[in-house]
Amino acid sequence: MHTFKDYTGSVYGGLGHLLWAYCQAKQIPIPSKLALIQDLERFDFIIWRDLLSELQALTGHSHLALDIASMLETKHLGVMGYLASSSANIETAIRRYYDFHRLLYDGNPLVVEAKDDVLLIRWEVPEALVTNLTNEIAIALVFQFFNRYLRPDQFQLAEIHFSHAAPKSTVFYEKYFGCPVKFQQTYSQVIVPISILALPIDQADQTLQQLLLQQAQHLLSQLPNSTQLDQRLQSAILTGLQQGEFQLEQVAEQLNVRPRQLQRHLQQQGTTFSERLQEVRLLVAVQYLRDPHLSLNEISLLLGFSEQSAFQRAFRKWTQMTPKQWRKQYALKAHLTAV
Structure with missing residues (x-):
């Protein structure tokens, strides 16, 4: 007999709003399941996965996940997004992302691992639950998360890894992420140069940061x-x-x-x-x-x-x-x- 311990994770409702905004911008019919979650604070990861697959079927878009992530705004990440944007530098923003990642996706851990001169950032989601789309949008959202707080001339990823097989052409991926992209790797992950961690964030606000920390800790509890x-x-x-x-x-x-x-x-x-x-x-x-x-x-x-x-x-x-x-x-x- 299964119990609630078999829970597979929930997703912050703001990501449902992101899908809604994308459908409206691209004039895509709103899936009924997407309409039903618009007033939810959180919804099951399985619904997130299925909605991405449904949008893929509706659009036939070969780079759907990357296209959706390009429309990311801070509000779609909720309190965690505002925590990051008010941080003093990229290192603090990543620390906040790590400490409160469950507010965005709760169910499986975020791993942040230092190795040589890079930082490895990945979600550890069971393979049975993920698809190419969920892998790609998870990585693209992390990329856009950084992209919002750094100028293009400051920000350069080391590499992007995906665990799924490579498409016919990888040129679009490398252009999108601005770095080498490898497929059929052990993990889907973002690899960030440690050298960017000290870079300041223009919107830093220490007072706001403390208020948001209290709110995030309450939500996490x-x-x-x-x-x-x-x-x-x-x-x-x-x-x-x-x-x-x-x-x-x-x-x-x-x-x-x-x-x-x-x-x-x-x-x-x-x-x-x-x-x-x-x-x-x-x-x-x-x-x-x-x-x-x-x-x-x-x-x-x-x-x-x-x-x-x-x-x-x-x-x-x-x-x-x-x-x-x-x-x-x-x-x-x-x-x-x-x-």
């Missing part, structure tokens, strides 16, 4: 419960709603735990399965209501309600508004923002 139980359960309920299988026993089966075990976990969190189900239903309902093409009856069915009136009663209980009122309010805000 919350990860064990929120990622191993709450986020995984939320994803399972989302899947269950899509498949019409969202009863306690069915969700517990998805998670490979006994129903009583799941109930005990929820009791320890001070909640119940019914409460968690309603929270997820509200989250999804809001996403569906933003789509003017979906009728209230269709939304009711998608949320697992037997009839529209049951959905309307539930939504009023959640928000003190009817679905029609919420949709009208949202449309008005969208109009005012556009103007």
Whole structure:
């Protein structure tokens, strides 16, 4: 019997926002799974992996991961990104990245290893979980992380390694990263010259750094419960709603735990399965209501309600508004923002 210890990791919600921004910029249809995670603080690594694969299938883009990473902004990295940008120098920024990497991707360790005159930076993710796309975007995000805080004339990587097989042409990769790129290596990793560590960061702010450190430490202390139980359960309920299988026993089966075990976990969190189900239903309902093409009856069915009136009663209980009122309010805000 598997338990929550088999948890495979969660990803910071800002990376979901990065995928959304990319789809909008490239006029790519928004995948339904991507829409569902936009209001989540974190989501399962498996969803991240599957979304990248879905976008690859939609676009046929041979360098999709690198293209997505090029749109990275500090906000997509959350508090960790702002911690790095307020650091005094690159060495401190890397230290912050190492100390708080779980805030970006929680599940497997980040390894930072000094060897001769270079620094090796890599994620240790089980091969069963990764794809070429997840490898490439992980490395490209680290590259863009550095690229944001150093001028091009200062910054030069030593090498990039990928564990997967080389494509037909590696020219694009070497142009993108500005250094030699090797494939079929032991690890996918960024290799940085130690000589750049002392380089200052223009946006350094010691006062902001201390405030952000406190916030990051607080967030990190919350990860064990929120990622191993709450986020995984939320994803399972989302899947269950899509498949019409969202009863306690069915969700517990998805998670490979006994129903009583799941109930005990929820009791320890001070909640119940019914409460968690309603929270997820509200989250999804809001996403569906933003789509003017979906009728209230269709939304009711998608949320697992037997009839529209049951959905309307539930939504009023959640928000003190009817679905029609919420949709009208949202449309008005969208109009005012556009103007």
